[in-house]
Every structure is written in structure tokens, then in C-alpha cells.
Amino acid sequence: MMALVKDNIWIILIALNYVLAITAATTILLKNINPTKTISYILVLVVFPFLGLLVYYFFGQEYRKNKIFNRKNILNEQIVKKIGEDYTLTAQQKQELNAYLDEKIKLVELLKNNKSTPVTLRNDVYIIKNAKEKFELLFTDLKQATNHIHLEYYILKDDTIGTELINILCQKAKEGVKVRLSFDDVGSSISAKTKNKMTESGVHFFAFMPVLFPRFTGKMNYRNHRKIAIIDGKIGYLGGINISDNYVNYEQSNRYWRDTHVRIKGEALKPLQIHFLMTWDFVSNASCNITEQLFPDTEIATKKAVQIAASGPDTDWANIMEAMFVAINTAEKYIYITTPYFIPNDEIVTSLQIAAKSGVDVRLLIPKQSDSWTAKHATNSYIMRLLEAKVKVYRYTKGFIHAKTMVVDDVFCTIGTANLDFRSFNINFEINALIYNKDTSKQLKALFLEDITNSQEIDIQAWQQRSKFTKIKESYCRLWSPSL
Known part of the structure; x- marks a missing residue:
């Protein structure tokens, strides 16, 4: 018996891997989470034996209700x-x-439904x-x-x-x-x-x-x-x-x-x-x-x-993401966003596109040089969709910009710890101050405008000329975006 096991150890391990992988994939499917995230994890489980299980163990388990x-x-x-x-x-x-606040009173009402806000x-x-x-x-x-x-x-x-x-x-x-x-x-x-x-x-x-x-x-x-x-x-x-x-x-x-x-x-x-x-x-x-x-x-x-x-994983709702979503959708004049990591969900991307196409001045400031190779390329994979919708995208060149801010219409602004990425929206514990004040909003707006003087605006024609290899790197990193 031991000899049989020894002679077929790899077959047994592969079989065990796929039994566990199928169990994990079934668990992911039953959660009915974002389809892109679901497919990403299932592909990793199927294509990468053993490694896929490790990735799922460290990154894929959902503790929100645990x-x-x-x-x-x-x-x-x-x-x-x-x-x-x-x-x-x-x-x-x-x-x-x-x-x-006018229309932005929706922000207050939204967060009042969270009893601790x-x-x-x-x-x-x-x-x-x-x-x-x-x-x-x-x-x-x-x-x-x-x-x-x-x-x-x-x-x-x-x-x-x-x-x-x-x-x-x-x-x-x-x-x-x-x-x-x-x-x-x-x-x-x-x-x-x-x-x-x-x-x-x-x-x-x-x-x-x-x-x-x-x-x-x-x-x-x-x-x-x-x-x-x-x-x-x-x-x-x-x-x-x-x-x-x-x-x-x-x-x-x-x-x-x-x-x-x-x-x-x-x-x-x-x-x-x-x-x-x-x-x-x-x-x-x-x-x-x-x-x-x-x-x-x-x-x-x-x-x-x-x-x-x-x-965070202990809240029933993605409060910060929802607040940003409402702020974007109620903007009338401008939306200025600074974030070191822009790996958003489809809701945020779509709302920014719609705002820009509706005539709102939408600007996004990100680092030119990131402290994460994968995050940088994943971020770059989203830029073309924004440029096509007339969103102005700037890359900070003076150094590394790590600020996480948004200012809207000289009325509302937020400063905090949350990036515009999957990890901040769904995985990490984050906290932001939502500020409803004209003077404070104008101060943050002035800082943003100062920062873009140390930045390069991305030209859509030049951006389209990126090499095919660069685009492949971006697409590859984007596959991992739910885990970055």
C-alpha cells in the first residue's frame, strides 16, 4: 500500500488539490460576489495547482460575516x-x-443609516x-x-x-x-x-x-x-x-x-x-x-x-465607497480626486465616465512612479476608459503622491485612509473624514491645483501608442486587481 502511494504521490496530491480547489470554487460561487473577482479566483485555482489554493487561503476568504x-x-x-x-x-x-448641501444631502442621509456615522x-x-x-x-x-x-x-x-x-x-x-x-x-x-x-x-x-x-x-x-x-x-x-x-x-x-x-x-x-x-x-x-x-x-x-x-470587514456596507459614489453622481461643476492607487470597481469607473460626459470637470491625480509594480500597471489599465470619457488624468512627477482626497463643487471634500481600489473598498479597515464646508473644500481644491503643476497630463493620442508588451503587463496585473 505504501509503495503504491509512493509511486503515485504526485497524482494523489494533484487529485487532492483539485478536490480542495473545487470545494473552494463552489464556496466562491455561492457567495455571489463580483463576477470579475469570482472568475479571477476560479482561474487561479484551476490553472495553478497548489499555488492557487495558497492565493485563495491568503486573499480569497471572506470574513465579513465571520x-x-x-x-x-x-x-x-x-x-x-x-x-x-x-x-x-x-x-x-x-x-x-x-x-x-442641496443634492449632496443624500450623502448625509446615506451615512446616517450607519448608526456610528x-x-x-x-x-x-x-x-x-x-x-x-x-x-x-x-x-x-x-x-x-x-x-x-x-x-x-x-x-x-x-x-x-x-x-x-x-x-x-x-x-x-x-x-x-x-x-x-x-x-x-x-x-x-x-x-x-x-x-x-x-x-x-x-x-x-x-x-x-x-x-x-x-x-x-x-x-x-x-x-x-x-x-x-x-x-x-x-x-x-x-x-x-x-x-x-x-x-x-x-x-x-x-x-x-x-x-x-x-x-x-x-x-x-x-x-x-x-x-x-x-x-x-x-x-x-x-x-x-x-x-x-x-x-x-x-x-x-x-x-x-x-x-x-x-x-471594513466588520461593517455591513462599504460606507466610504458608497459616499464617494454618491458625491460623484451629485457633482455639478467639478470632481478632483487624488489617490496613489486607482484600481476601482465598475461602479466608480462608470460614475466618473458619466460625470465627465455630462460636462463635469473630472480630474484624477495619480503617481507617475508607484511603490508597487503591480499596482502601477493595474492602475494604468483603467486610464484609457477615463480618457475616452474626457476625464483629465495627471501623473505626479515631483515624487510619490500618497494623499487620498476628493473635493467636489466647493461644497464637499473627504480626506482619509481609503484609496480608490478594491482593497480599500472591500478588504481593509479604513476611515475618512467627510467634510461639508466651502472654505475647507476650497483649501483642498487649491492643494490639488498646486499638485497638478508638478504633474504631467496624459495625452490620449500618446497613451494609445503604448507598446503591446506594456498593455499585456497592464492586463495581467489587472487580473490580480481584487487582491492588490
Whole structure:
């Protein structure tokens, strides 16, 4: 018997592979997900024995309804309900918001259906350009913290800027400030020495979904891509800038890094705090003791409407993608989008095409040189469809642009962590600030127009002349777009 197995080991393994592949393919079919994504995974399972199963195991399994992301504490539900009640708008406030937003009130109504996304009216919003300014502001705010510091980051490294941050956290923890830190295990790199230092100083920290070999799992599914900082429940930060020297334009840097972040003070801090606490429950497996100091009343009188939109495998709806979709479809004058990775679904592509063909000034800014070979070519595979619809596409040439922003009609803008790609829409945990304010929107518009002065607009005739080999590379990378 053993001799028979030994002589036919490869036949047995191939047969076992296809039994498992057929089971996996059946599971994918029954989910009724996007047909393109379904076909991509089934082709990989059929064409690449063994490798296909590994790809499906790491990238293809859907956990959205899985218990892995179920929150264990009912306390969070009570907090979310209470915050929602606090921000139920009066009839007069609704009338004022309706008059200002016009058709874009649909955005507010859309996200109000998500119980953790109330619209908040009293906020002060400051747009931050690049990491140098962000860290100067953030470090100043951290040093002035008196009650708590909450940080949640996709990338945290104990390099120059990371060590400076960690030193501040350790000092504040020694002073009695409650410091809670969550970082993604795949995106981050922190030495045992640094972890010991934080532990000894009283910093509470947890890795998000730890993996055995993080260096070899850079695209493991369901990563926490958020970048959140909250100081005393009064000041908050979110956007594209992680904690790493790669984001800081030091003199010795090999490449200029262009990014956008936002600093918020006001009522929007309460929903932002909720999202941090829900993640903290998950990573620490223990609820945080909820006190009034976590949700202080705001002293901000400035009226700037803000919604904090979050999405991930634990949400029933793709909130950020849906908000962008509605914003595009209700645009009347212009849509300016900046994203480092443009690998969208058909809904976003079609809405951009229709807007442009309807006379809306639609512009897309992407990097000329990406930090991902596959993402770059996958992005390029979508450009022709946009150019044909009169969308203006620019490629940033000054360095690498990592900002994730959209501004529409001098009325609405969004700054956050979500790219316009499959991963941000469907797989990763993301968070964006949706801002309904003319002044803030005009500021973001001015930044966009400044950035395109350091960019090259793609000419449709020149783009058509790309070599056949280049187009094949783009098409190949596009096949993997649901997993990038």
C-alpha cells in the first residue's frame, strides 16, 4: 500500500488539490460576489495547482460575516446609540444643512443609516500638507495631553520619527496619562527593545491581527489601514501619513513624499473615538472603561459639518465607497480626486465616465512612479476608459503622491485612509473624514491645483501608442486587481 502511494504521490496530491480547489470554487460561487473577482479566483485555482489554493487561503476568504470580527462587548452598542442620540439634528439644523448641501444631502442621509456615522456640526478643521507639518503639530498636542492618548496606525516603525513619537508616549505614560496604542502587525516594524521600553513605561499596546511572518505577508487580507490619533478626546488626526521615516522628507531622503492629513477639533471627535474603542476592544480582547473624559463636551463654536465614515470587514456596507459614489453622481461643476492607487470597481469607473460626459470637470491625480509594480500597471489599465470619457488624468512627477482626497463643487471634500481600489473598498479597515464646508473644500481644491503643476497630463493620442508588451503587463496585473 505504501509503495503504491509512493509511486503515485504526485497524482494523489494533484487529485487532492483539485478536490480542495473545487470545494473552494463552489464556496466562491455561492457567495455571489463580483463576477470579475469570482472568475479571477476560479482561474487561479484551476490553472495553478497548489499555488492557487495558497492565493485563495491568503486573499480569497471572506470574513465579513465571520465571527472573527464580531464585537464581544455590548457596551460599544450602547455608546454608539447614545452618541447617535446626542447628534440628532433639530428641524432648523436640518433645514440649514439641506440649503447648503442641496443634492449632496443624500450623502448625509446615506451615512446616517450607519448608526456610528452621525453628522456633527460644530468642528474646527485644519488641512495638513505633508508629514513635517503633521508631526510638528501632533508632537505638540501629545506633549500637552492630560488624560489620554489613543493611536491607531497601519505603519509604525521605531526609526527616527517613530522613536521620537514613542519617547513622547513613554514620557506621558510615566506622567499618568493613559496611553493606548494599536498598530497593524503586517504594516509595522517594532523591535523587542522598543516594546520592552513601552511596557516598562506603562504604554498599553497591541498588534492588530498578529501574523507569524509579517515580512512575508505584506498583502495579507483584512489589515487595519487606518491612521488615527486622539488626544484627550478633544483633538483628532486622520489621513494618509503613517509613522515612518519614509513619509518625512528628510534631506537625505531619496524621494519626495507628498501626503495629506487633517486635524479636527470638535464634535466629530466622539464618533472617531468610538471607532478607536471598537478596534481596541478587538485587539485587547477587553473593554475600555468608559468615562466622561473620553467623550468631553466640545468648546468649538465654528460650524463645519463633519461625518466620520469607517468601513471594513466588520461593517455591513462599504460606507466610504458608497459616499464617494454618491458625491460623484451629485457633482455639478467639478470632481478632483487624488489617490496613489486607482484600481476601482465598475461602479466608480462608470460614475466618473458619466460625470465627465455630462460636462463635469473630472480630474484624477495619480503617481507617475508607484511603490508597487503591480499596482502601477493595474492602475494604468483603467486610464484609457477615463480618457475616452474626457476625464483629465495627471501623473505626479515631483515624487510619490500618497494623499487620498476628493473635493467636489466647493461644497464637499473627504480626506482619509481609503484609496480608490478594491482593497480599500472591500478588504481593509479604513476611515475618512467627510467634510461639508466651502472654505475647507476650497483649501483642498487649491492643494490639488498646486499638485497638478508638478504633474504631467496624459495625452490620449500618446497613451494609445503604448507598446503591446506594456498593455499585456497592464492586463495581467489587472487580473490580480481584487487582491492588490
